[in-house]
Amino acid sequence: MRAQPTASHFVDGRYLEDAAGETLDVIYPATGEVIARLHEATDAVIEAALSSAARAQADWARMKPVERGRVLMRAAAIIRDRNRELSELETLDTGKPLQETLVADATSGADALEYFAGMAATVTGETIPLGQDFVYTIREPLGVCVGIGAWNYPTQIACWKGAPALAFGNAMIFKPSETTPLCALKVAEILIEAGLPAGLFNVVQGRGAVGGRLVTDARVAKVSLTGSVATGRKVYAAAAEGMRHVTMELGGKSPLIVFDDADIEDAIGGAMLGNFYSSGQVCSNGTRVFVQRPLLDRFLTRLKVRTEAIALGDPMDEAVQMGPLTSAAQLDKVMGYIEAGKAEGARLVTGGTRPDRPGFYVTPTVFADVTDDMTIAREEIFGPVMAVLAFDDEEEVIARANATEYGLSAGVFTRDLTRAHRVVAQLQAGSCWINSYNLAPVEAPFGGVKLSGVGRENSRAALESYTQVKSVYVGMGPVDAPY
Ligand code: TXE
Numbered sequence: 001m002r003a004q005p006t007a008s009h010f011v012d013g014r015y016l017e018d019a020a021g022e023t024l025d026v027i028y029p030a031t032g033e034v035i036a037r038l039h040e041a042t043d044a045v046i047e048a049a050l051s052s053a054a055r056a057q058a059d060w061a062r063m064k065p066v067e068r069g070r071v072l073m074r075a076a077a078i079i080r081d082r083n084r085e086l087s088e089l090e091t092l093d094t095g096k097p098l099q100e101t102l103v104a105d106a107t108s109g110a111d112a113l114e115y116f117a118g119m120a121a122t123v124t125g126e127t128i129p130l131g132q133d134f135v136y137t138i139r140e141p142l143g144v145c146v147g148i149g150a151w152n153y154p155t156q157i158a159c160w161k162g163a164p165a166l167a168f169g170n171a172m173i174f175k176p177s178e179t180t181p182l183c184a185l186k187v188a189e190i191l192i193e194a195g196l197p198a199g200l201f202n203v204v205q206g207r208g209a210v211g212g213r214l215v216t217d218a219r220v221a222k223v224s225l226t227g228s229v230a231t232g233r234k235v236y237a238a239a240a241e242g243m244r245h246v247t248m249e250l251g252g253k254s255p256l257i258v259f260d261d262a263d264i265e266d267a268i269g270g271a272m273l274g275n276f277y278s279s280g281q282v283c284s285n286g287t288r289v290f291v292q293r294p295l296l297d298r299f300l301t302r303l304k305v306r307t308e309a310i311a312l313g314d315p316m317d318e319a320v321q322m323g324p325l326t327s328a329a330q331l332d333k334v335m336g337y338i339e340a341g342k343a344e345g346a347r348l349v350t351g352g353t354r355p356d357r358p359g360f361y362v363t364p365t366v367f368a369d370v371t372d373d374m375t376i377a378r379e380e381i382f383g384p385v386m387a388v389l390a391f392d393d394e395e396e397v398i399a400r401a402n403a404t405e406y407g408l409s410a411g412v413f414t415r416d417l418t419r420a421h422r423v424v425a426q427l428q429a430g431s432c433w434i435n436s437y438n439l440a441p442v443e444a445p446f447g448g449v450k451l452s453g454v455g456r457e458n459s460r461a462a463l464e465s466y467t468q469v470k471s472v473y474v475g476m477g478p479v480d481a482p483y
Helices: 043-062 065-081 083-094 098-104 106-120 154-167 183-193 208-215 229-241 264-280 293-308 328-343 394-402 417-426 462-466
Strands: 009-011 014-016 023-027 034-039 127-130 133-141 144-148 171-175 201-203 220-226 245-249 255-258 288-292 347-350 365-368 385-391 409-413 431-434 467-474
Touching (some): 009 043, 014 183, 043 133, 043 201, 043 208, 065 106, 083 098, 083 106, 083 183, 106 154, 154 171, 154 201, 171 208, 208 220, 255 394, 264 288, 264 409, 293 347, 385 394, 394 417, 409 417
Parallel strands (some): 255 288, 255 409, 288 385, 409 431
Antiparallel strands (some): 023 034, 127 133, 347 365
16 A cells, blocks of 8 residues: 555554554545555553653653754754655645645644744743732643644644644644544654654544544643534533633634725635635635625636636646545535535536546536525535625625634735725634735634634744643742731
């Protein structure tokens, strides 16, 4: 098998197998072939992961932060050196084109490792004077953290969760999505090569039940999930039982608003990036594209031309711009939404078909004449399906953009700077873009409001997600007791 790893899990500094676990076949989405056969974590594997993480974390937390940072920095350098090999694996795992994975996956993981490596030594507490007495605060790690990943960005998610957790003195047990289990193993292997002590970054494989076991273990202090809202509800509730900290990066149905004064080619480029990158399997995608009516016809004409020029094909061919969806199940789901769009009266501008080739492909799809009540305007599709909606004025479009239970992202294209800021200020979304879309540098906080999530990843905001504050009152005088 072309991508068989040394073993299914990576625990306590080495690969670990337990063939008693249920089989997990890894399928290359571009062909449908089985490229690796793994096993779900058994109780013994889960126990080994938890106990080694708890043991290793205590020493790691006592290490000087600058030394922790040095390890992460070395891991980032190894990732960059091995970018091509890691990108090819990411493509095998997800089906995303190499053209994307070479620049967006291992490299963004390395960005996160570098960012948090640098930040580790900058974390300080504060001193609060109280006359003679004073209080000082200490930022402490939480302990053992669990990361649960989705299948769209397996390397990036492992790093976005692992890097801050480790930088601030925690251990992490990461459970990749059962659909894309391969890449996180490489991250674990590289961290060890970079000098990370054994047990601090363990990878265990499995479906939801394995995640469920981790989330409810008494040794676990925090859970960070990237996934669907339905799973987020379950994981949040399970974590609440033990009063655990959570970060929830969930789905979205984000609006992208194009005013009639926008640079039309930029706006179309933004809309395409926000719907077709990674075959549309990006949580922050701007899948409701609101276009102001005077611009609508020109927008659709050019969008159709540019969409039909997208090179779809073998993801290992670097000239290819769009690969398959990541799984057969996702393909079925996306095709179901395309049918719903047609049945409910949306106008198919282009795409909506399955190309004549093996693998889980669907052509990039644009629907026009979409109305707010249609299924394709309300539900997260997670595929290359753009819904274009017409609007007349600013107040109307803000109300319609916000009329969703989700609140992950939003975008505005306009040349009117005042309007851009005025509109963004009123949009209910955690991550917004003006005259740009879907760029998520590690320097910027990332996360949602409403059903799209809780907490923020990346940036300085991640400190809140992976540390807690201890406050220490220091009495400098005699104790004033009334007894
Ligand atoms: O996600 P799930 P799935 C959306 C997208 C997609 C749909 C379903 O629309 O079509 O969700 O995808 C683990 N306790 N997004 O089924 O179920 C699971 O094993 C603990 C959007 O793959 O949310 C996997 O590792 N863990 C999203 C992870 O949760 C549990 C990205 C996500 O799985 C669990 C992914 C449980 N009870 C899908 N049940 C985004 N926001 O980007 C499942 N898991």
